[in-house]
Amino acid sequence: MMQQERIQALGDELYEALRAGRTLPPLTDRESGITIEDAYHISQRMVERRVQADGETIVGKKIGVTSKPVQEMLGVFQPDFGFLTDAMEYPDGAAIPVAGNLIQPRAEGEIAFRLKRDLAGPGVTEQDVLDATATIMPCFEIVDSRIDDWQIKIEDTVADNASCGVYVLGGNEVDPRDFDLPNLKMTIFKNGEYHSEGLGSAVQGNPLTAVAWLANTLGEFGIPFRAGEVILSGSLAPLIPVVAGDRMALEIEGVGGCSCSFV
DSSP states (O other), X not given: OOOHHHHHHHHHHHXXXXXXXXOBOOHHHHOTTOOHHHHHHHHHHHHHXXXXXXXXXXXXXEEESOSHHHHHHHTOOXXXXXXXXXXXEEETTEEEOOTXXXXXXXXXXXXXXXXXXXXXXXXXXXXXXXXXEEEEEEEEEEEOOSBGGGOOOHHHHHHTGGGOOEEEEOSOOBOGGGSOGGGOEEEEEETTEEEEEEEGGGXXXXXXXXXXXXXXXXXXXXXXXXXXXXXXXXXXXXXXEOOTTOEEEEEEXXXXXXXXXXX
């Protein structure tokens, strides 16, 4: 276990990189013995700074690096997990500033869950997730890394709050019980042209499986899901680099769409 002083120092370093809009060398290059548990505690320190210094509120959780295309793109072969704050959320159709806000952003098309009751691991099943979910909706997560050139291992991205940037929730929320979640088809467009597509099954075979995994993983750290929180379940397609001037849109068959632009 890493010393508490070192955990705090690295969490502070990541927070300051976030606020300065700069990147850092990978933690895994500097801390040979770093574990995922260490990384999680570093992330908690980083998020704690956002809450205490900036007045942000935790409004949800996210799972990332769940699909094979994303794992292969990043060279990270297990999921990561992090916290969402109110300052990260943008409305459907938002114009998202890049300068001073994002460093090396990439867009992910996802299915987001809104909970109607608390949920705490261990032992959470897919049915438990379904029972605790009020609605699902289309979502763009704009991931961003405070690590140089996305040169991350699993410990780097967990420490960096799962490479959270910002996220956009689609305006249409539906009852997940009305849909076959593994077979939901998402189509993604960049600058008005078809870019890629994916199915709900891209995330661990079923988005419910991914959310249950996250509930159980966070349960090991004593962190529950809370009623009203939003849970991002992971990208259905490869990550898409974006810059100022780009426009992103997606459509999930039968569910609705989501869009944003970058300025």
